[in-house]
Amino acid sequence: MIARRLVLAALLLAAALGGYFRLGPRAAAPAREAKIAVSPARPLAGVPVEGFFIEGVGDRERHSLRLRAPNCRWPIFVTPAHVFGAAAEKLIAIRYPTSWRAFYVYRGKTSQNFSRFAALRQFMIGRLHAQLTLSQLDPVDMYYLTFHASAECQFDPEALARASRGLIALMARPA
């Protein structure tokens, strides 16, 4: 019977705490996550970002931004995608010549072979931590950018990582 009474005490305590922290006037809640999107409502054309220059929206589906870089005579297309979601990668890839290359930037790291599963694992750990501690998850931990560029153009991975952070900050909608 003692065990049952202890469970009852825990239930009553949980009801009191839950009523206060979840339903009360000053209820705590996990921080809402920011969203990244290429939005025509917020034109970014003409904005310089870490050595790159935004020309405008890059495709008719409005998935990509079109960038210019001083050392590249071709445009560079940048597509943001949430790690926890399905990007239209094949649709986007078909729009560019096969000779073009794709650089993926996630959490400040640039690679040409993006491991979605590894990124997802990192994201899940980060999101779990953010939700449990009620802290804000950095959009850099949620989104990766794909840079489609001509094979003729050479890029410093660090420069792409810096540009990625700047672009995410520009495209982020407040939570």
Add this chain to the structure above:
Amino acid sequence: MSLGQAQSSTPSAQRPGGAVRAALAAPSDRFLLAGFFLLLFGLDYLNRFFGKEEFPAVEIFALLAVAAVVWSMGRDEILTRWDHLALALAALAIVHPWRHVGDLALTALGALFCARRDPRLAALGQLCLGLAFAGVWSQIAQTAIEEALLPAETFLAYGLLTLFDSFTLIGNAISRVGGDHATIVEGACSSFPNLALTLLLWLSFLKLQALPVTTRNLCVLLAAAAILVAINTVRLALCAWSMDTYNYWHESDGVAILAWIMMFSQLAIYRFGLSGAPMWKIP
């Protein structure tokens, strides 16, 4: 029927409020389980009645099944000390403002109860796991498989569309040949979240009527899932047909129409399809 073990045997139970006082003084397992799930409902589901989130119709149905199973326990003492400890910890865990902590607690409780011999406790465990799966695990499972799942679902819609006109299939996107309309099938467009919900609805129907999992009842589940995928395939095809149909079926009244069709088709197939001998006495 009593909520507490000692209520009918004590004089205090005869007075107004006596039943509650007796139940609080000597709580039965049924009383504790009812209290836990009431707490879960109040903290994790009640606010979804009033907010912008989707109304948790299937989850409410599952909680009704939980109530039916808990009620059928009567005054039986079926929880062990470890169950009591797990129930107390789970109750304290669901206080956390992140709603999915409740799903994690249900996962642990479900795993604990599922292994038990008592069919009512095992049923409760299955419902806990079903609620947790619909709440959090289905999203993770979908993400793990959607690289293969979304192109497959897009292919089904593409196959339907090519019966009527020329379209191009590009991974998880469909584009009309010669047109300027392309549709990308994203995770939220998949039938997977609804499949997780129909699994929970099937489980709820079984437990409400104390029915066993038989080959026939599994076939009913498969039929319901097939109907769901078929409706979703038609929805994807309508969205890919043109910008006008996309706007109606994805952004306007068409969303509610398809949601009601899905819901009623599932309710009908489970109401009339499931059968079997009850595994325990339904009060």
